[in-house]
Amino acid sequence: MSEFKGKMEDHFEFGGIANRRRGLQLLAIFISFSSTIATTGFRTSELQFSTKYNVTVPTAFFTQISLEKCWEECTARVACRAFNYYNLYKLCELDILGNLTDVSTSEPFEENGVVYWAKQELLATIPCGSKTCSLGQRCDKDTGACEIKECGPLNVSDDIVVLGNVNKIGSWIRLGCKDDYVPSFTSVECDVGGHWTRHDLTCKRCEADWILFHTSCYRLFPEEVIYEAATSKCELVGAKLVSITSSDEYDFLQRKFSPRDRFWIGANDKEKEGLWKWETNETWSYEHFLENEPNGCTTENCLIMCITNQLTGWADVNCYRNQTYVCKKVA
Template sequence: MNFRTYFHVALIFFVFVSIATVLCRTTFQVSEYNKCPPQDSKFLTLVARSVEQCVEECMRRKSCEVVGYNRLLQLCKLHARTLSPAFVENNYILIRRGDIRGPECNCPEWSVCNAENGTCVIKECLPLPPLHNGTVYGNTNHFGATKLVDCTTGFFEISNANLKPIKCSLSGNWSFITHCQECPVPGEVFKFPLSTSHEGFQIYTEKKTQQSASDMCTAQSANLIRIKSWWQIQYIRSISTTCIDTTDTEKIKFWTDGKEDNDGNWTYSNGENVPLDEIFWNKNGAVGTCLRLMYKLHGIQCDSKMHFICERD
């Protein structure tokens, strides 16, 4: 055997041993055939993975409790702990954590062990807390993953009135946490979740001029709502688009407190300035001197009639 032949044989042997070593780091046995873990526990989907690679990915994550693997599509699904039962699904195998043997990950839950240097890295967001009175669509938690929220009829989504999807950011945090709140009954006092300095608000669907609406609020020891924070606009917008028939645009227009004086300054009746940041205001120019809210603030003619919102300080 000449040197070149010996070298080739040694190289092939080295590659074979290296591959065998990698594959033998983790061993497993199939827990159930033709069974798939429940969808509500899935947090990561990987494509074009062998079953060995899929099991390795599970072992790198302390949060992984069950592997669901589609042998036909080479589709790897990692699942967290759940009380929901597995269901019958052809071409799937189910492998529980207890049936896997290999190096354990010492990283905190919802972080991933780096196989090369043993460090812990964040690659997924934590599962969202359970959503009551609504449904979350989307069951992956990797960076860039998105979820949509659909509240049950009679409830509105209070964290994202623009109806944008929830997104998993590179920091390992969701763009926002949401929940569904019951729609307020017109005339009934309700509170916004982030409000700490107000007793409550009341939406009135009868139409009045701004002055008549203000007089009605005053008679109830209240005042027309004063928009001071962006979250107020978000909640009112969410209520308008979810709890009110939006086919009639008049139903989502509300009088607020606030007028423009002769010097062009917008102030509330208590002397405070109306916020003028772009996020509060409609880009189109004002057509009147009284303040109205329809998605954003806008100046219109004071003798217009529309719904209004009273605020109890």
């Protein structure tokens, strides 16, 4: 214990006289921790990780352990930079390569005190008996063995959302895409070697002036052209004249474009009257015609979508009519 005190002496800072406002903040912190603990049924000094949303660098914590043990757990890990110790609750909060707040530099919490300690030097390895432990390993000082207990930070691109941050061995984390990106989900595991499994999640978003819906991008072009010209102009921008194959997609277009819009959609019955086909060759499994439409017989073989204050729907019109158009492409 004397060795421990000597090593820690220059780094400890304790809270002084109770301050009501800071005391309430500490209570809120503790409630947050105890809520997580209650959820997991965690009541021992086993290592736990917070599960805050979208945190790539985890904060680990122990409960019901001593200050000395907290220090040992941090110094036994290459990945631990610092810790906070809440004396009243015997709560140890480890900073795993993150940016943990130095509470000792703030106003005092309570007379029971809070301890902040940080490593003076961050090493790539730490000595452990006759061995050296590396990132993701914990040194068992009693046996001189390096144990793999957790994975380090999860490195992902800026467009990926990390859904949780539990990084002990065997834990899984779901990954998704941020807003305005193609929604996609995958999972990664912290394997027995202390490494995250590889993922193939790639998040994409639409170009400027295009609107994302599910996995496609849409754009309304205000230029009025005939049907064939609209199909050609969509192809020039790597797209197709819009197909609408579900009620969700129909509702999306209705919401996104203002009333009194009329635009070409990519369907026609030129080959056989009444047999409508999408320019994309998708199966014709959904339709949303206005009442009494289609009604043009052989003179009206192309479709427009009408959006008014009173009603919306599709109508067949002459293919040589000039209309605005909507293009659609994969994000």
